[in-house]
Amino acid sequence: xxxxxxxxxxTPVHEKLGGKCTSLAIMTKAGAPxxxxxxxxxxxxxxxxxxxxxxxxxKALIGGLDHDNVAAVDKVSExxxxxxxxxxxxxxxxxxxxxxxxxxxxxxxxxxxxxxRSSATAEDLPDASFAGQQDTYLWIIGRSNVMQKxxxxxxxxxxxxxxTYRQANNIDEDGLSMxxxxxKMVNSRTSGVAMTIDPSNGDRSxxxxxxxxxxxxxxxxxxxxxxxxMLDKVMLHPIKTIISxxxxxxxxxxxGGIVRREVDEARRNSPSLSNDELIAVARLAKSAEKHYxxxxxxxxxxxxxxxxxxxxxxxxxxPETVWSQKPVEVKYTSMGSGIEAITNSLMAQMGDxxxxxxx
Numbered sequence: 001x002x003x004x005x006x007x008x009x010x011t012p013v014h015e016k017l018g019g020k021c022t023s024l025a026i027m028t029k030a031g032a033p034x035x036x037x038x039x040x041x042x043x044x045x046x047x048x049x050x051x052x053x054x055x056x057x058x059k060a061l062i063g064g065l066d067h068d069n070v071a072a073v074d075k076v077s078e079x080x081x082x083x084x085x086x087x088x089x090x091x092x093x094x095x096x097x098x099x100x101x102x103x104x105x106x107x108x109x110x111x112x113x114x115x116x117r118s119s120a121t122a123e124d125l126p127d128a129s130f131a132g133q134q135d136t137y138l139w140i141i142g143r144s145n146v147m148q149k150x151x152x153x154x155x156x157x158x159x160x161x162x163x164t165y166r167q168a169n170n171i172d173e174d175g176l177s178m179x180x181x182x183x184k185m186v187n188s189r190t191s192g193v194a195m196t197i198d199p200s201n202g203d204r205s206x207x208x209x210x211x212x213x214x215x216x217x218x219x220x221x222x223x224x225x226x227x228x229x230m231l232d233k234v235m236l237h238p239i240k241t242i243i244s245x246x247x248x249x250x251x252x253x254x255x256g257g258i259v260r261r262e263v264d265e266a267r268r269n270s271p272s273l274s275n276d277e278l279i280a281v282a283r284l285a286k287s288a289e290k291h292y293x294x295x296x297x298x299x300x301x302x303x304x305x306x307x308x309x310x311x312x313x314x315x316x317x318x319p320e321t322v323w324s325q326k327p328v329e330v331k332y333t334s335m336g337s338g339i340e341a342i343t344n345s346l347m348a349q350m351g352d353x354x355x356x357x358x359x
Contacts, residue, residue, distance in 0.1 A: 002044040002093050003100035006037050006183075016041045018119030018179035023317050030291050032314045033284070036107055037114070037183030038100045042121060044093045045154050045178045051090075054083055058158070059173055067167040073160045081155040089151070097150065098143055101182065113139045113185040113252070116149040118156050121177045122166065134162060134178070138215060138250075139185055139258045146182060153180045186313055187252065190272045191216035191301035192226055194285040195320055196233065202323035204295060206239070207231045207282045211272045213263055214249030216299055216315070224248055227272050231282050238278065243271050277302060280312040288317040295320040 004010070004017060004025065012025035021039035028034045049055055061076050105111050118134030135156035137149040156162070157178045166173065192211035197204050210219055210226040218224040224247065230240040246268050253259040273281065281300055288296045299316040306313075 002041055002047070002096040004039040004041055005100065005103070006034065006039070015121060016043065016179065018042065018121050018177070019318065020117055020119035020316060021179045021181045024181060024183070027288065027291070027314055027317055032287065033310070033312065034314050035184040035186055036104060037181055038104060039119065040097055040150055040180040040182065042177035042179050044097070047090055047093055048087050048154065051088060054087070062163060062173055065163070065167065067164045070160070073164055077158055077160040077163055080158040084155040084158070085151060094147065097147065101143055101146055104182065104184070108184055111141065113141050114146060115181070115183050115185050116140050116146060116153060117181040117183065118153040119179040119181050120157055121175070121179070122171055134159060136217070138217070139252055150180045150182070154178050186301045186315065187304045188215045188301040189213070189304035190277070192219045193297065193299055194281055195295070195297050196285050196289040197295045197320055197323055198230065199322065205233050207233050207285055209278065209281055212246045212249065213267060213272055214251050215258065216301060218248065218250055220299070229273070229278055231278070233286065236279050236282050243269060245269055246272065277312065284312055284314055288314065292317070292319070295323070
């Protein structure tokens, strides 16, 4: 089976879907607001790679690498990716992928742009964070373009960053595979990330949200300083707000691609989320944590084309991988904990209301 719709009734299997696609399928099945799409499974990648002895060649190339030698890693990465891009893709893989793509376009009411995202079997594990190490392509239109980006995602299993990370963390190259997510593109007015923990100290009674205008890649990559919000996880009351100078955004160019644009003066220092949207994002993150039963790191977006109340979408949810690996005793200095947290949060809200009314 070379494809797997995210809304399939079948149980998603990590070995077939990789970390990202498994998460998207699970959250779709749970009723989360996930844009529709499908996975090109690891079976497709394996069918391409096993036509030759390339896997043995790759293992030999990587085996002797010193991951601290940046130039050597870059050279090996370029060589491997070039070899993968030259491999023949079997007709059966093409046919099934085209069929899944056509079904997605029919579901969306006509041809729409899609995001094509890598989903490696070694990513989004409880003890590893592979965020940004493999490729993502946005605003892709048309069968042939999508197929080309799927090939590039397969090759990105061997980016310099991915090779170095696996070597540094003793992650075996044997058995690695790559699935690819093909998903309706969100027309992001605002987007970002949220964590159901305070990443600065491991405080699990908080939700921290970063947001900026346009597509979220600039937040994830650190190219723009996002707005930062901290909320009490129980009451969803804002504790801290930092509004940043958000100077650039990524937006659709109207021709099937995206463009970097300077944010207009009126918006660059204005909040990128309203209070209602902030709470909606926090609830989305909290529901993901409840579903998975562990602290989550999510990617989200607000779709400019959807009505208010239905426009906050979940793009990705993965386990938090820093604080969750160590038992940390947190000192709750902002709101306290347990009943104290609830009481203090309620008192803070009452104080805010009194201040607004001038009482």
